Amino acid sequence: MQVRSGISHFMTTSRFDLQELKRRFWRISRVPTATLVVLGVVGFAGAIAGTWFAGEGTVSGIFATINTWQQNPPVWLQVPATSKMYLLVPTFVLVSAALATIKISPQPQKWSRAVVVAIVLALTIRYVLWRSLATLNLSDPLNGIFSLGLFFLEMLMVFTTSIQLYLMLKVKDRRREADRMAVAVESGNFAPPVDIFIPTYNEPAFILRRTVIGCQALDYANKKVYLLDDTKRPEIKLLAKELGCEYITRPDNIHAKAGNINHATALTNGELIVVFDADFIPTKNFLTRTVGFFQNSEIALVQTPQSFYNHDPIARNLGLENVLAPEEEVFYRQIEIIKDSADSVICCGTSFVVRRSALET
Incomplete structure (x- = not known):
């Protein structure tokens, strides 16, 4: 046994x-393929570096040859011994072309984007050629490792920027599409029920008041405004009663804002859900400009840009608040548009409309 x-x-x-x-x-x-590729590249680079430090003849000879080329770059990369003023001519021509394009087309058009992208790519290619053929220090393994490491990190940034430049040529202007889709909404032919969520934790009542009133003033009849109070404050409950909006709370704060929204989603039934942070005030036409997109059954989410009425503190300290675009504006009005062209828009947690069925499936 x-x-x-x-x-x-x-x-x-x-x-x-x-x-x-x-x-x-x-x-x-x-494991994602990209991770395996990165690990393979790092491993291969580490092996090359190890053999170089060990003084292996073939590897050391290759780097010595490359270093000789670096010390004697092509003629068109060398600074001329005579007058250097003519070197400014390409810079002057390209800058003039860029300024003229901006003047002629203050609002980006396909042709103006193509001109600017071509100028930037030309300068980028020229820089990469100079950087790779005339600046590397491969005199010994230690200097070579740092020089090549910095170079490849720099080229990684250049590569990602070049991809963004390429995607700029494929940017989609959604304004005309929004105009076309809004017709059915404004006429009442397409008016699905919309639940507007305003999640809050510790924002003061005067800020929430402005947000709730702004949501109630939206030019769209079939909507309900919900104040999602995650701290169960009596004054916020009174505010909701005063303004005539729905008030939802929950017994705990698990998963913070996401948990708050999930809890409210289970208690409501609108076909579309809109989320605004506690300090956001929508424009009156927000829903008429966004709901129409959901006539296409394949659309699950629409993210809109954000504008901030308080100036960027750094720009304000420099006195350039009316000149420098805030970083957030650049993201929402430039980067997000580029991402849209690649079907990779980021949901930013506020100022978006989502189809309920997309969340529940």
């Missing part, structure tokens, strides 16, 4: 180990 018990225990352990091995293999096999 003891022997059979021991065999049974051994066999059970073997089956457990086999299952655990399968689970580990499954986790490893699910």
